Amino acid sequence: MATPIIAPFPATRLRRLRRTENLRAMVSEVNLTPANLIWPVFVTEVPGGEGEIASMPGVRRLTLDGVQRAAERAARLGIPAVCVFPHSDQDLKTEACERAWDPDNIGNRAIRAIKDAVPELAVMTDIALDPYNANGHDGIVRDGEILNDETVEALVRMALAQADAGADILGPSDMMDGRIGALRTALETEGHKDVAILSYAAKFASAFYGPFRDAVGASGRLVGDKKTYQINPANRGEALRCVARDLSEGADMVMVKPGMPYLDICRAVKDEFGAPTFAYQVSGEYAMLEGAIRNGWLSRDAMLESLLAFRRAGCDGVLSYFAPVVAEMLA
Ligand SMILES: NCc1[nH]cc(CCC(=O)O)c1CC(=O)O
Numbered sequence: 001m002a003t004p005i006i007a008p009f010p011a012t013r014l015r016r017l018r019r020t021e022n023l024r025a026m027v028s029e030v031n032l033t034p035a036n037l038i039w040p041v042f043v044t045e046v047p048g049g050e051g052e053i054a055s056m057p058g059v060r061r062l063t064l065d066g067v068q069r070a071a072e073r074a075a076r077l078g079i080p081a082v083c084v085f086p087h088s089d090q091d092l093k094t095e096a097c098e099r100a101w102d103p104d105n106i107g108n109r110a111i112r113a114i115k116d117a118v119p120e121l122a123v124m125t126d127i128a129l130d131p132y133n134a135n136g137h138d139g140i141v142r143d144g145e146i147l148n149d150e151t152v153e154a155l156v157r158m159a160l161a162q163a164d165a166g167a168d169i170l171g172p173s174d175m176m177d178g179r180i181g182a183l184r185t186a187l188e189t190e191g192h193k194d195v196a197i198l199s200y201a202a203k204f205a206s207a208f209y210g211p212f213r214d215a216v217g218a219s220g221r222l223v224g225d226k227k228t229y230q231i232n233p234a235n236r237g238e239a240l241r242c243v244a245r246d247l248s249e250g251a252d253m254v255m256v257k258p259g260m261p262y263l264d265i266c267r268a269v270k271d272e273f274g275a276p277t278f279a280y281q282v283s284g285e286y287a288m289l290e291g292a293i294r295n296g297w298l299s300r301d302a303m304l305e306s307l308l309a310f311r312r313a314g315c316d317g318v319l320s321y322f323a324p325v326v327a328e329m330l331a
Pocket residue numbers: 126128130138173174208209210211212213226281282283284
């Protein structure tokens with residue numbers, strides 16, 4: 001960026017352009033619109049599973065009817081995409097995770113329900129085995145080890161079932177090596193050449209996913225942690241190598257996750273690669289902000305400020321549980 005020429009005070013008074021709302025709007029460097037938002041929604045097949053998630057006040061697990069109404073709300077508000085997360089029956093979780101590629105699993109049923117209700121709304125999915133895995137991991141576990149290559153084969157089956165159900169954007173969130181290339185090849189050869197991949201490329205092993213694991217019913221199941229596949233929060237260089245690798249294997253878009261504690265990574269990814277770049281303002285970030293707002297410790301403007309920060313850091317869009325509320329505030 002060119003260094004602006006600044007005349008000495010009083011010729012320069014930077015406050016001149018902050019004086020009124022309209023002057024401030026004229027010189028705003030970034031903006032936030034509903035088009036920048038992707039709304040993550042939880043869909044349950046468990047009888048009585050719908051309702052508010054204790055660690056995410058204001059966020060509900062939805063039935064298939066409920067997710068159709070959410071899709072209509074998204075479309076009305078100008079939110080371009082929803083991302084479907086399944087809350088599946090505990091009894092249907094297995095060690096081989098077969099249900100992940102069942103055309104009638106709750107995730108795939110939700111994709112079809114949304115496409116029936118609002119065909120033009122983009123539907124994004126999550127590709128990882130954890131909602132269907134008896135031990136809560138994103139990959140297949142044998143003797144305590146998360147198996148990379150066997151998991152990638154399972155992910156390909158899962159992805160094809162989602163594409164068959166009508167998904168527009170696939171979101172591999174598992175952090176196995178080689179998955180983007182395997183998914184891209186399978187999509188090309190199985191008649192899904194226009195299905196986009198938004199890779200969770202720089203996904204860190206974070207403590208901020210806790211409420212999400214409650215929401216999808218994986219918390220009680222998870223043995224150990226995800227540090228052998230998700231990135232060490234200390235590692236910026238490794239995150240950039242992951243993004244480079246995923247783009248070179250055929251990802252159309254990339255994501256940094258979590259969001260707010262990793263804005264430096266967002267900026268670096270955008271500057272380095274210029275690809276469509278997204279951040280995930282994850283469940284723990286939502287819980288922090290919403291908890292403080294509900295207690296009266298922060299104002300609702302903190303929501304908007306947090307999302308604007310992603311735009312300033314170079315993100316094209318943000319996955320956020322605040323999406324519908326923020327889109328209403330922006331309307
Ligand atoms: N692979 C599953 C997945 N997909 C999105 C999230 C987290 C989203 C959030 O916290 O809001 C997770 C949890 C995890 O990796 O343990």
